[in-house]
Amino acid sequence: MAAPSVSLVIAGSGGAGVVTAGSLLLEAAANAGWYALMTRSAGPQIRGGEAAAMIRFATEPIASHDDSFHLLVAIDWENISRFAAEIPLMANSLLIGDPALGEAPAALLCNSPRQAGLAMSEIASAIEGGRSNMVALGAIAGMIGLPVAAMESVVSRQLRRKGQAAIDASMAAFNAGFAAATGLPAVPRLPGVDAAPNGERWSITGNEATGLGAIRGGVRFVAAYPITPATEVLEWLAPSLAKVGGVLVQAEDELASINQIIGASYGGVPALTATSGPGLSLMIESIGLAVAAEVPVVVVDVMRVGPSTGIATKSEQSDLNIAVYGMHGDAPHVVVAANSVADCLFTTQWAVHLAESMQTPTLVLTDQLLGQSRAILPRPAELAFIGQRQTAVVAEEGQRYQRYALTGSGVSPMAIPGTPGLAYTADGLEHNELGTPSSQASDHQAQMDKRLRKVARFDYGSHWADIVDAEAGGGNIAIITWGSSTGPAREALDRFSAMGGKARLISLRLIAPAQPDKLAAALAGIERALVVEQSHGGQFHRMLRAFYDLPRETLALHQPGPLPIGPGRILDQLNAWRT
Amino acid sequence: MEAAVAEKRKLAAKDYKSDIKPIWCPGCGDYSVLNALTRALAELALRPEEVAVVSGIGCSSRIPAYTSVYGFHGVHGRALPVATGLKLARPELTVLVTSGDGDGFSIGGNHFLHACRRNVDITYIVMDNQVYGMTKGQASPTTAPDWEGSKLTPEGTGINPFQPLVVGLASGANFIARVSASDPINMAKIIVEAVRHPGFSLVQILSPCVTFRPEQQEWRDIVRTAVVDYTDDAARAARRLMTDDGFNVGKVLYKGSRPPFKPEFEVTDGSIAELEASFVI
Numbered sequence A: 001m002a003a004p005s006v007s008l009v010i011a012g013s014g015g016a017g018v019v020t021a022g023s024l025l026l027e028a029a030a031n032a033g034w035y036a037l038m039t040r041s042a043g044p045q046i047r048g049g050e051a052a053a054m055i056r057f058a059t060e061p062i063a064s065h066d067d068s069f070h071l072l073v074a075i076d077w078e079n080i081s082r083f084a085a086e087i088p089l090m091a092n093s094l095l096i097g098d099p100a101l102g103e104a105p106a107a108l109l110c111n112s113p114r115q116a117g118l119a120m121s122e123i124a125s126a127i128e129g130g131r132s133n134m135v136a137l138g139a140i141a142g143m144i145g146l147p148v149a150a151m152e153s154v155v156s157r158q159l160r161r162k163g164q165a166a167i168d169a170s171m172a173a174f175n176a177g178f179a180a181a182t183g184l185p186a187v188p189r190l191p192g193v194d195a196a197p198n199g200e201r202w203s204i205t206g207n208e209a210t211g212l213g214a215i216r217g218g219v220r221f222v223a224a225y226p227i228t229p230a231t232e233v234l235e236w237l238a239p240s241l242a243k244v245g246g247v248l249v250q251a252e253d254e255l256a257s258i259n260q261i262i263g264a265s266y267g268g269v270p271a272l273t274a275t276s277g278p279g280l281s282l283m284i285e286s287i288g289l290a291v292a293a294e295v296p297v298v299v300v301d302v303m304r305v306g307p308s309t310g311i312a313t314k315s316e317q318s319d320l321n322i323a324v325y326g327m328h329g330d331a332p333h334v335v336v337a338a339n340s341v342a343d344c345l346f347t348t349q350w351a352v353h354l355a356e357s358m359q360t361p362t363l364v365l366t367d368q369l370l371g372q373s374r375a376i377l378p379r380p381a382e383l384a385f386i387g388q389r390q391t392a393v394v395a396e397e398g399q400r401y402q403r404y405a406l407t408g409s410g411v412s413p414m415a416i417p418g419t420p421g422l423a424y425t426a427d428g429l430e431h432n433e434l435g436t437p438s439s440q441a442s443d444h445q446a447q448m449d450k451r452l453r454k455v456a457r458f459d460y461g462s463h464w465a466d467i468v469d470a471e472a473g474g475g476n477i478a479i480i481t482w483g484s485s486t487g488p489a490r491e492a493l494d495r496f497s498a499m500g501g502k503a504r505l506i507s508l509r510l511i512a513p514a515q516p517d518k519l520a521a522a523l524a525g526i527e528r529a530l531v532v533e534q535s536h537g538g539q540f541h542r543m544l545r546a547f548y549d550l551p552r553e554t555l556a557l558h559q560p561g562p563l564p565i566g567p568g569r570i571l572d573q574l575n576a577w578r579t
Numbered sequence B: 001m002e003a004a005v006a007e008k009r010k011l012a013a014k015d016y017k018s019d020i021k022p023i024w025c026p027g028c029g030d031y032s033v034l035n036a037l038t039r040a041l042a043e044l045a046l047r048p049e050e051v052a053v054v055s056g057i058g059c060s061s062r063i064p065a066y067t068s069v070y071g072f073h074g075v076h077g078r079a080l081p082v083a084t085g086l087k088l089a090r091p092e093l094t095v096l097v098t099s100g101d102g103d104g105f106s107i108g109g110n111h112f113l114h115a116c117r118r119n120v121d122i123t124y125i126v127m128d129n130q131v132y133g134m135t136k137g138q139a140s141p142t143t144a145p146d147w148e149g150s151k152l153t154p155e156g157t158g159i160n161p162f163q164p165l166v167v168g169l170a171s172g173a174n175f176i177a178r179v180s181a182s183d184p185i186n187m188a189k190i191i192v193e194a195v196r197h198p199g200f201s202l203v204q205i206l207s208p209c210v211t212f213r214p215e216q217q218e219w220r221d222i223v224r225t226a227v228v229d230y231t232d233d234a235a236r237a238a239r240r241l242m243t244d245d246g247f248n249v250g251k252v253l254y255k256g257s258r259p260p261f262k263p264e265f266e267v268t269d270g271s272i273a274e275l276e277a278s279f280v281i
C-alpha cells in the first residue's frame, strides 16, 4: 500500500491478555482516525494459552498484512517460538522483551532483528494495580505516534464499571510505558490524521460482518452447531436475530443444523447455518437434498486448516473442492467467496439474495483469517438486492399446482405451507413437475435441465468478481485469486502500481457456477497470469483449468495454511515478468 | 364462525389422500397407517394447508406424498430436524413426522433423542416393522437378536433390541403411545390425541412388513389392548415400559406436562440500523 503503515505484534502467554490489549489499541487507533487490521493467532490450549495479536495501522484502508512486522512486543517468551513462522521479523524489525524474563528465543532471531528491553513487569509493579500489558501498550503508542488522549477515552469507557481507581491505574501504567518509549529505538511513526467524520468508519470482524450480511439479506432462522472458527458468527447472530424478529437454534449436530434450516426455509423463512470444514462435510448429503427439493438455504463455511480436524484455529483455503464438487449426483448450486473482512457482509447478503432468487442452496466461503480479523474500515455501502423468493399464491383455474414446473428461467413459483389449494410434497427423490416421485429418464432429464438452468441463466451482474487495474492500466499481466488471498494480491498490485507497473487483479467472488465468458472478457489482452491461493493441492488453479481458458503462461502460487502468501511474494513474480 | 366450522367439517378422510398410488406391497401395514392418519386429520378438522407431514427415507417414509396436505420427503434419518425447523419457523402449522424403525432409531437416532429432549410441539409416528423394508429386509435396531432372515446377519444380530418408548420417555418425550396397525380406528383416535397434546408426541405403530417379516401377520392376534390407562408419572411409566413385552397396544401410556420448546419470534423487519450502530466508530 502506498500510504504509511506500521505493523506490530503483541504476544504473550496465558492471562497476559494480548488479544484484549490488541483490541484496546485498535479502538484507540480508531479514535486517532487511523485504519487497522488485526488478526489473532492462538495456541491449541482452550484457555490461557499463548496468543499473538498481529496489527497493522495505516492512514488509509488496509487490505492485507505486510510481509513482515516492524515491531514485536513480547509480554513474556512462553511458547512464543510457536508463532515464529507467522510473525516474520527482519533486520530492521524491533523485538522488545522484558529483561526480567530472560532472553528472546532463537526462533525469533533468524534475521537478526534489533532488540531492546522494556522492564514491563517492574514498571507495572511500581504502580498500584498496574499491569504489564498496559505498560506495553503505552510504549507501543509512544513509538508509533498514537496520542495518549486516544487511549484515555477507550480506557475510561472499558473500565467504567471497575471504577476510577482502575482507570487511573491503567492510565498510569500506560503513561509510564509511553514515557519509556522515548528511550527505545525507532520504528515507523504514523502521522496524525484528521479523524474521518463520525460514522464514516466501522470496527468489525469478518464473522460479525457475515452475521450482519445474513440479517440484511433477510435471514430470520439460523440453526447451527458450534465450531471454531465459525462460532462467533453464531454468537453475534443469536442476540442480533432476536432484535429483528428472528431466532437462532443450537442444534444437536450439523446434520440437524442443515435439516432444520431446510425445514424453516420450506416453511417460507429465509434460513442460514454457519460451520467450518468438518461440519460442512457432515451437511453435504442434505445440501444435495436442498438442490433436488429446490429449497433455498445459505451455508457459511468459515474455512480452517484441513483435512479432518486439522488445525482448528488457523486459516486455509482448502474447502473449495468440497464446496464445489462435494455432492453426489449432478447438483447445480451456488458457491460464493468473500474476499475481505468488509466483503463478508456483501457476499453473505448477496448469497441470501442468490439462494432465495434461485431457490437453491448457496455456500459462502470465508476463512479463519477473514472471520477472526477485526478491521477498522470505511463504512460499508448500503446494499439493496431486489428480487426475492418467487412464491405461488393461488392455484390456476382447474389446474393442479406444479411445484417443479418447467419454466424458462428454471425457477418455479414456490408454495409456502399455509397457502390454500397449493399443497405439494417437496421431494429429494427425482420427481415430475408436480413433485410426484418418478424414475423415468425423461423426468430426470427435464428436472436436471431445469435445476441447471436456474443457476446457469441467472444474471450475476458485475458481482461475480472484483477486478482492479494498476494505475497505469492492466497491461498484459493478471493476478487471479479468490477469498483471503485477495488482500495480499491487492497490496502487491498497489506496490507494483506505485513502481509504474501495469497489471490487473481478478478476484473471483462467484466460484460456482463458472463464468467462462466473463473471465474471458476480463482476461482480454492478458498474456501472463499468476494464480494465488492458500491450498496445498492448488484446488483453485485446478478448478480454473477445468472451467476456463487461461493465458498460456499461467503460474500457480499456492501453499497450505496457516501461513498466508504475503504481498511480497506476489510482487516478486510481477516484477520478474516486467523485466 | 359456525359456518366456518361447518365448512371445516366437510372434509372427510379421503379428502386428505392424494391420488398417488402407494408403492407398498399388498397387505403392508402402512396402508392402514395412511388410513388412520387421514381419518385423524379429518377428525381434527384441519384444513390441508394447515398441516405438514415430514419424512425421511423408507417404505414408511413415503406417506407425505400420499396425503393432500403439505409434505416434505427428505433424506434418510433427518425428518425430525426438518420438522423441528419447520415448526419453529411456522408455529401455527400442525406438523407430523412419519418414520420407520430404521429411519428413526438407527440413522436418525441422535435426532430422536434430541427431539424428545427439545420437546417441540410435533407428532412423531413411527411405523415399526422391526426391519428395513425398503432395502429388502435387513435387521433394524428393533429386530430381535435371533432373527436370521437377512443375508447380512445370517446368524441374527446378537444385539439387544432398542426400546424406543423407554428411550423416548427417558429423553423427555411428552406423550407416548403404542398402537397396532391392525386397528385403524383406534390408531386414528390416538393420533388425534397425540396431535392435540402439546410438545413432542411419540406414537409407535406395530406395522407389519408382510414381505420381509411375513410372520408379523400374526401380530394382529398377539397384540392386546393395554389394561392400564396412561400415567403422568414418568417413573411409573418407566416401570411399565421396562416390564412390557411390546404388545400392549391401543392406549396412551404416558402424558407429560413439560412446556414445549417454542422460542418466541415474529418475523419482522426490526431495526437493522440499530445493529449497525454498534460497529460505528
Ligand SMILES: Cc1ncc(C[n+]2csc(CCOP(=O)(O)OP(=O)(O)O)c2C)c(N)n1
Pocket: B057, B058, B059, B060, B061, B076, B099, B100, B101, B102, B103, B104, B127, B129, B131, B132, B133, B134, B135, B140
Ligand atoms: C444415507 C442413506 N443410507 C442408506 C440408505 C438406504 N436405505 C433406504 S431406506 C433404509 C431403511 C429403511 O428402514 P425403515 O426406516 O425401518 O423403513 P421401512 O422401509 O422399514 O418402512 C435404508 C437403509 C439411504 N437411503 N440413505
Ligand code: SF4
Pocket: B023, B024, B025, B027, B028, B029, B030, B059, B060, B129, B133, B134, B208, B209, B210, B211, B212
Ligand atoms: S417391503 Fe415391507 S414395509 Fe415395505 S412396502 Fe413391502 S411390506 Fe411394506
Ligand SMILES: [Mg+2]
Pocket: B058, B100, B101, B102, B127, B128, B129, B130, B131, B132, B133, B140
Ligand atoms: Mg422398518
